[in-house]
Amino acid sequence: MKNSIVILLLILLSALLIFSFDFIPEQEIVVDSTAEHIITKGLQETGSLNLVTAILYDYRAFDSMGESTVIFATVSAIVLLLSFKTLPVSSQGLSFIVKNTFGFLAPFIFLFGLYVITHGHLSPGGGFQGGVILGTISIILSIVYGSAYDYRKYPPKTKTLLETGGALLFLFIGGLGLVLKGHFLANVNPLINEPGRLISAGVIPYINIGIGFKIGAGLAIIFYSMIQKTYVEEELKS
Amino acid sequence: MIYNLVFLLLFMLGFYTILVKKNLIKLVIGLNIMEAATFFWVMALNYREGVIPILKTGSKAAAVVNPLPQALILTGIVIGASTTAFLLTLIIEINKYANVIDLDILKGLRD
Amino acid sequence: MIFLEYLLIALMVFAALLAVIFEEELISIICLSIFSFALTALYLLYKAPDVALTEAVIGSGLNTAIFMAAISQVRSGRKNHVSREDE
Numbered sequence: 001m002k003n004s005i006v007i008l009l010l011i012l013l014s015a016l017l018i019f020s021f022d023f024i025p026e027q028e029i030v031v032d033s034t035a036e037h038i039i040t041k042g043l044q045e046t047g048s049l050n051l052v053t054a055i056l057y058d059y060r061a062f063d064s065m066g067e068s069t070v071i072f073a074t075v076s077a078i079v080l081l082l083s084f085k086t087l088p089v090s091s092q093g094l095s096f097i098v099k100n101t102f103g104f105l106a107p108f109i110f111l112f113g114l115y116v117i118t119h120g121h122l123s124p125g126g127g128f129q130g131g132v133i134l135g136t137i138s139i140i141l142s143i144v145y146g147s148a149y150d151y152r153k154y155p156p157k158t159k160t161l162l163e164t165g166g167a168l169l170f171l172f173i174g175g176l177g178l179v180l181k182g183h184f185l186a187n188v189n190p191l192i193n194e195p196g197r198l199i200s201a202g203v204i205p206y207i208n209i210g211i212g213f214k215i216g217a218g219l220a221i222i223f224y225s226m227i228q229k230t231y232v233e234e235e236l237k238s
Numbered sequence: 239m240i241y242n243l244v245f246l247l248l249f250m251l252g253f254y255t256i257l258v259k260k261n262l263i264k265l266v267i268g269l270n271i272m273e274a275a276t277f278f279w280v281m282a283l284n285y286r287e288g289v290i291p292i293l294k295t296g297s298k299a300a301a302v303v304n305p306l307p308q309a310l311i312l313t314g315i316v317i318g319a320s321t322t323a324f325l326l327t328l329i330i331e332i333n334k335y336a337n338v339i340d341l342d343i344l345k346g347l348r349d
Numbered sequence: 350m351i352f353l354e355y356l357l358i359a360l361m362v363f364a365a366l367l368a369v370i371f372e373e374e375l376i377s378i379i380c381l382s383i384f385s386f387a388l389t390a391l392y393l394l395y396k397a398p399d400v401a402l403t404e405a406v407i408g409s410g411l412n413t414a415i416f417m418a419a420i421s422q423v424r425s426g427r428k429n430h431v432s433r434e435d436e
Binding site for chain 2: 355358361362365366368369372374377378381384385388391392395396397398399400403404407408411412415416418419420422423
Binding site: 017034051052054056064128 | 250306328
């Protein structure tokens with residue numbers, strides 16, 4: 001009885017969707033549309049070779065700020081729900097082969113994360129992706145070496161400091177645009193305005209650095225709060 | 239059109255999971271599948287013949303793929319990850335007080 | 350290109366089906382990771398390297414990690430519950 005109702009609902013929804021497929025517009029870029037403007041004038045206006053980065057951190061930078069606010073709210077809610085006070089006590093981790101291999105690989109992962117963050121306007125990548133790569137180091141560290149090592153190496157206070165610092169850097173750059181150019185998050189006068197250089201594209205690399213540290217530290221805090229209780233209980237049992 | 243059919247199949251699969259399964263973690267998996275299906279559909283419809291939206295230095299704007307939907311989907315993926323993390327945290331909290339994550343037992347329909 | 354695309358779409362649908370069919374949560378999450386991998390390759394084919402990098406890092410990496418953390422929490426709680434009932 002219940003299954004037949006579910007299947008009927010699915011068929012109805014499918015029929016509705018199939019009917020609405022006819023109304024999908026063609027994806028050809030229309031003249032004088034927003035996409036046309038970004039493709040033809042984006043490089044001159046922002047100085048960023050990567051057009052996706054130009055949209056995310058220049059044309060729609062305010063939207064990116066809202067996105068990092070969502071991450072901040074998630075981190076706050078998770079830390080509130082899973083109390084932050086219990087100390088992690090797992091110290092054994094995995095075998096020494098895994099430990100040595102990760103110890104050899106960790107600097108390269110860190111370097112790759114920094115590369116993805118700082119070259120966001122030249123190659124694929126940017127603040128969000130590089131930030132998650134940086135946060136992954138902390139996650140693997142707490143799996144491989146045990147969460148006590150991660151707690152000693154990168155205590156929650158450092159992560160909170162990094163997250164708040166990234167958000168404040170973003171806000172500071174936005175205020176800079178407000179002071180120098182008259183509107184919030186404006187792309188203020190770059191030092192060297194030659195596309196293709198590492199220091200170019202105005203404030204986009206600095207926004208990338210702020211967002212990168214904010215996202216990485218936030219995701220590390222989320223994972224840290226989610227695993228800690230397990231290890232406490234296991235330690236008490238043994 | 240194959241993209242529409244794949245989108246329909248994956249979306250209905252996720253919806254079916256949310257409606258039928260009793261395990262709370264499976265519900266989050268179904269939500270993830272629905273989300274990914276929508277993103278895949280938008281990216282597949284956006285594709286046309288052209289180069290990736292990263293211009294070369296000094297060259298004029300060629301026929302590049304439309305970068306606007308890509309930025310939208312990028313935002314959506316990050317928001318989806320934070321939603322997943324929050325839902326899993328709620329499941330951990332429910333499990334701490336009720337010691338089960340089965341919907342029927344939680345609603346009192348079954349022991 | 351077309352053959353590769355259809356192959357990846359088939360892999361994606363198959364992985365999603367397996368993720369829904371299996372009752373064991375751990376296998377479901379591994380299948381979700383494979384689903385994410387196929388999606389990453391498809392995004393690369395659709396000329397969207399930024400989205401592909403995001404999907405690879407978040408879908409295959411971070412989502413799997415937080416799902417595993419949640420499952421380990423739930424299982425350890427369940428084990429305690431059973432032992433308490435035995436006493």
